[in-house]
Amino acid sequence: MPPSPSPSPGVQTTLVTVDIVVLVVYFLLVLAVGLWSMWKTKRSTVDGYFLAGKSMTWWPVGTSLFASNVGSGHFIGLAGSGAAAGIAAVAYEWNGMLMVLLLGWLFLPIYIASGVTTMPEYMQKRFGGKRIQLFIAVLYLFIYIFTKISVDMYAGAVFIQQALQWNIYLAVVLLLFITALYTVAGGLAAVIYTDAAQTGIMLAGALTLMGFSFAEVGGWNALLEGYATAIPSVRIPNSTCGIPRDDAFHLFRDPVNSDLPWPGVIIGMSIPSMWYWCSDQVIVQRSLAAKNLTHAKGGSLLAAYLKILPFFIMLLPGMISRILYPDEVACGDPEVCTEICGNPVGCSDIAYAKLVMELLPSGLRGLMMAVMIAALMSSLTSIFNSSSTIFTMDLWRSLRPRATEWELMIVGRVFVLVLVVVSVLWIPVVQASQGGQLFIYIQSISTYLQPPVSIVFLLGCFWKRTNEKGAFWGLTLGLLVGCIRMVLDFIYPTPLCYEEDDRPEVVKHVHYLYFSTMLSFLTLLLVVVISLATEKPRPEQISRLTWFTRFDPVEKPREQLERVFTVERESRKTLEMITTDTKETAVMERTNGKACHQRKDSASSVSSIQIQSRLVSALYWLCGMERRMEGGNEPVPPPSPEAAICSLEEDTCLRHVVNANLLICISVAVFIIGYWA
Numbered sequence: 001m002p003p004s005p006s007p008s009p010g011v012q013t014t015l016v017t018v019d020i021v022v023l024v025v026y027f028l029l030v031l032a033v034g035l036w037s038m039w040k041t042k043r044s045t046v047d048g049y050f051l052a053g054k055s056m057t058w059w060p061v062g063t064s065l066f067a068s069n070v071g072s073g074h075f076i077g078l079a080g081s082g083a084a085a086g087i088a089a090v091a092y093e094w095n096g097m098l099m100v101l102l103l104g105w106l107f108l109p110i111y112i113a114s115g116v117t118t119m120p121e122y123m124q125k126r127f128g129g130k131r132i133q134l135f136i137a138v139l140y141l142f143i144y145i146f147t148k149i150s151v152d153m154y155a156g157a158v159f160i161q162q163a164l165q166w167n168i169y170l171a172v173v174l175l176l177f178i179t180a181l182y183t184v185a186g187g188l189a190a191v192i193y194t195d196a197a198q199t200g201i202m203l204a205g206a207l208t209l210m211g212f213s214f215a216e217v218g219g220w221n222a223l224l225e226g227y228a229t230a231i232p233s234v235r236i237p238n239s240t241c242g243i244p245r246d247d248a249f250h251l252f253r254d255p256v257n258s259d260l261p262w263p264g265v266i267i268g269m270s271i272p273s274m275w276y277w278c279s280d281q282v283i284v285q286r287s288l289a290a291k292n293l294t295h296a297k298g299g300s301l302l303a304a305y306l307k308i309l310p311f312f313i314m315l316l317p318g319m320i321s322r323i324l325y326p327d328e329v330a331c332g333d334p335e336v337c338t339e340i341c342g343n344p345v346g347c348s349d350i351a352y353a354k355l356v357m358e359l360l361p362s363g364l365r366g367l368m369m370a371v372m373i374a375a376l377m378s379s380l381t382s383i384f385n386s387s388s389t390i391f392t393m394d395l396w397r398s399l400r401p402r403a404t405e406w407e408l409m410i411v412g413r414v415f416v417l418v419l420v421v422v423s424v425l426w427i428p429v430v431q432a433s434q435g436g437q438l439f440i441y442i443q444s445i446s447t448y449l450q451p452p453v454s455i456v457f458l459l460g461c462f463w464k465r466t467n468e469k470g471a472f473w474g475l476t477l478g479l480l481v482g483c484i485r486m487v488l489d490f491i492y493p494t495p496l497c498y499e500e501d502d503r504p505e506v507v508k509h510v511h512y513l514y515f516s517t518m519l520s521f522l523t524l525l526l527v528v529v530i531s532l533a534t535e536k537p538r539p540e541q542i543s544r545l546t547w548f549t550r551f552d553p554v555e556k557p558r559e560q561l562e563r564v565f566t567v568e569r570e571s572r573k574t575l576e577m578i579t580t581d582t583k584e585t586a587v588m589e590r591t592n593g594k595a596c597h598q599r600k601d602s603a604s605s606v607s608s609i610q611i612q613s614r615l616v617s618a619l620y621w622l623c624g625m626e627r628r629m630e631g632g633n634e635p636v637p638p639p640s641p642e643a644a645i646c647s648l649e650e651d652t653c654l655r656h657v658v659n660a661n662l663l664i665c666i667s668v669a670v671f672i673i674g675y676w677a
Contacts, residue, residue, distance in 0.1 A: 191381045275454035
């Protein structure tokens with residue numbers, strides 16, 4: 001792991017007793033919220049564990065969307081991008097504002113009408129067959145395990161090591177243990193409610209640090225003037241190393257020679273963003289947990305409003321950190337950078353941690369440590385829960401279609417523990433990446449793998465003619481092309497500021513956002529052409545599975561009617577058995593006192609059995625396995641259409657309220673994007 005940056009003289013850079021107390025209080029709060037949510041919700045069914053019983057209101061859904069998105073990597077990465085290149089990186093945040101609204105108003109009605117639990121399950125229902133479902137499930141798990149977990153683990157490791165001076169494995173194992181405890185036991189409900197608590201902690205701490213940062217730098221005007229002159233004292237002559245960009249305060253930049261060309265920001269950034277906000281299991285699963293469509297829309301609105309804040313609480317403090325500590329945060333010589341943070345590429349990743357450890361007094365440093373841990377834990381719990389859902393509902397049920405509900409609950413919880421082990425084993429890889437290349441890797445994954453998936457979901461939801469062959473081969477060929485470009489990027493990395501750029505023309509002159517645009521159009525063309533050249537989708541692959549058919553009536557198939565008649569026959573048999581048992585009980589009550597004497601003799605053994613039963617019941621409650629006590633050994637039957645599909649009906653008054661807020665939120669997004677463009 002890179003060494004901690006050298007502290008300024010006379011500055012306390014480790015946590016003291018007050019900070020440790022704040023951290024302990026934070027952990028107790030998280031555990032209390034987790035236990036409360038476990039007591040409040042039903043976790044013994046597939047629906048209850050993976051979708052929180054579809055009972056969530058708008059505010060926990062919205063805060064969970066925000067907390068799941070804003071991990072510790074956000075604090076480290078966005079502040080580092082601000083320190084290195086200005087405000088352009090916030091385009092990802094404000095683009096997300098619009099995409100999460102797209103989720104609430106366009107995609108969610110389709111997902112709710114289809115009655116699905118996972119996104120691969122939607123693919124299976126929409127296109128039929130198993131191959132595209134399994135393909136999407138494996139791809140999602142790959143992205144979660146090797147990108148999202150790794151970037152959050154790295155960012156959390158930077159903070160933990162600088163603040164606590166702990167062994168990195170000890171710190172991460174402790175965090176993962178606490179994270180896994182309420183994720184395994186509480187399911188999605190515990191994750192959502194703890195996300196809500198951690199969002200409040202994150203905002204309180206980040207706003208506090210923002211206030212200290214602006215006070216230290218001298219205000220807004222001092223930020224605007226000071227950033228341009230934040231040049232390190234030691235840098236390589238005749239190079240751009242360590243010199244701030246001239247367009248640092250421009251959101252839309254030159255379309256040819258800039259780091260984020262504005263046409264690519266509008267289109268090339270929007271397609272991967274659409275995948276993340278509209279078809280990623282981590283995000284969609286929270287919205288599907290809402291009690292109805294109106295609350296799901298309200299959650300999207302709250303998340304969109306909260307997405308305004310990272311610009312002020314993460315990116316601008318990163319720019320201030322460069323002004324206050326230019327020789328360290330903006331180091332311009334590889335040898336100096338290696339000495340400061342262990343990374344010759346640059347040390348902008350330490351910008352946020354540097355502010356925390358240098359500016360904040362005792363107590364508030366502990367609060368910010370809690371903020372970073374909250375960001376890490378909220379994103380990890382979201383990934384763990386969603387990965388568990390995909391593995392259990394898509395992969396395991398494909399292998400064992402007659403798996404019992406008890407078995408599915410066990411598999412879902414065990415897979416969370418498997419992910420914890422993978423996270424720990426992944427730490428050496430994260431350490432070796434040293435941060436700078438890690439974020440390039442994450443960016444490459446999103447740009448080169450997500451556009452084909454996004455296009456397939458877009459066409460599946462809004463073009464009825466899309467069929468399985470078109471979707472599968474468009475997705476496969478699109479991912480193949482994306483992987484080729486990704487491999488080229490790893491073979492020919494971006495040269496350092498003092499090196500000559502001798503990369504191949506296709507890598508050197510085709511920006512990754514432009515490549516994302518071209519890859520999207522290639523996938524679109526492939527899906528359309530192959531779909532038109534092959535057979536039409538069957539009616540059951542369209543009904544209630546696209547935007548135009550979401551209000552189709554629910555047909556009750558013949559098998560469903562037979563199942564209803566079977567249940568009625570079983571109910572009659574049960575009633576007859578109860579009547580027979582009642583008669584037998586009456587006969588036994590007329591027997592001699594010998595049976596009564598035997599019951600008295602066995603009173604002590606019955607008492608001990610009751611105590612054991614209470615202990616077992618408590619263990620079942622902790623794990624959310626109450627259904628096992630009810631004899632839930634039968635295979636999970638396919639849910640009836642009425643039970644599986646949520647209504648799209650909305651209260652008229654509330655619908656007008658959320659629609660009015662939609663217009664306000666879009667107006668705010670357009671204004672801030674236009675102002676900084």
